[in-house]
Amino acid sequence: MQRWLKVLFFLLIVRPLIIFVIGLNVFHRERLPRRGPHVLVANHNSHLDTLVLMSLFPLRDLARVRPVAAADYFLANRWLAWFSTRVLDIIPIHRDGHVGRDLMADCHEALAAGDILILFPEGSRGIPETMQPLKKGIFHLLKESAEIPLTPVMLRGLGRALPKGEALLVPRNCDVAVGEQMHVDNDCAVFMSSLEAAFEALVEQCRASAWFDKW
Template identity: 35%
Template sequence: MAAARWVAQRVLLGGVIRSVVSVRIFGRERLSDLRGAFVVVANHTSHLDAPLVFTTLPRRLARYLSAGAAADYFFDVKWRKGLTALFFNAFPIHRAGLNRPASEARALLERGVPLLVFPEGTRSRTGRIGTFKVGAAALANQSKVPVLPVAIIGAHAAHPRGSKWPKAGRPPVAVVFGDPVFAHAGETPTEYMRRVRGEVQRLHDEHAHAVLSTGRIASGGPR
């Protein structure tokens, strides 16, 4: 299954991503020492977000990455559940937070499986970064693994909520990886997630102008 998923992600999904948007990647050098399980926390504005993360993470980190997906949408019918499992190795998240599936998520982390979580719970309607629910921070802290902050830029403009397909012309998007972040001693999940959200916002703001001010970005694309 892992081999089939890898082909689905890198060949099929990666091919689609490269055909509809022009991708730039920042910060991959920060991932060189990352090993074992971790929790990717990213802003969420578009259906492009998960594919962008899966196809831009280095192969050794993305190979077994498991994405949290809304249980009431991606797991409500058999065919959608199957595709979500194939492409994103997904586990269900209920929109109220990580409480119900927390045991499954912790079990994955204990097995060394990294997780992808969008803590806003739903796609932003405006493109702005919203409030981050604390479940992912609590999970990372309990499991003694780092959070990997990731900022996604341009996905809302390229494929906003409510649109059926990305806009024509391969609009520019970017994925920005931050440094892995561990909880501080005595830090509450709320404080931890506030710090992570601040880092996602900083990464976004640092690169947004350069990415969005050009009609098109030259890039090596997802690898």
């Protein structure tokens, strides 16, 4: 039942919304993982980010695509909690910490089951089209499982289509640029620098597309 709720939500609501209201330019879609375990890491400016990323996958694969989200926000009330866990099938992270429990335990279990995780290393939504400093959670998640690949994804325009704190969706053409697969390095600083460089390269690709579209 839960699987069909997820498929129907994306088929009947999310995909028409993206096609007819937002519109996406997707670069290197072929780089998206076809199976897990895998982690997608993306910048974060809007609640649309998760929906857009999940919509890039075939409907038959949606059951294996699971966003990592803050429990204090997405489980704040019973209706939002029901939607988040039953429809989006999030992996809740308790940012306030649970004594005696690994913060990433559920993420490890999902990866062991072959899922594709969506993770936002900035931690929370920020100023539209502005990258915040990356947190090291992705490194700690994969440092003991360096064989699991991750793929950086840059989202441009969604933060202006539905910015933080706004409820009104503004029609706007947006970009999604998918980077090349990476693996966690033994050195945290080296890995984080590589991930930042990958995002910067994807930003330039989106900017080049925006410039090209004007001519």
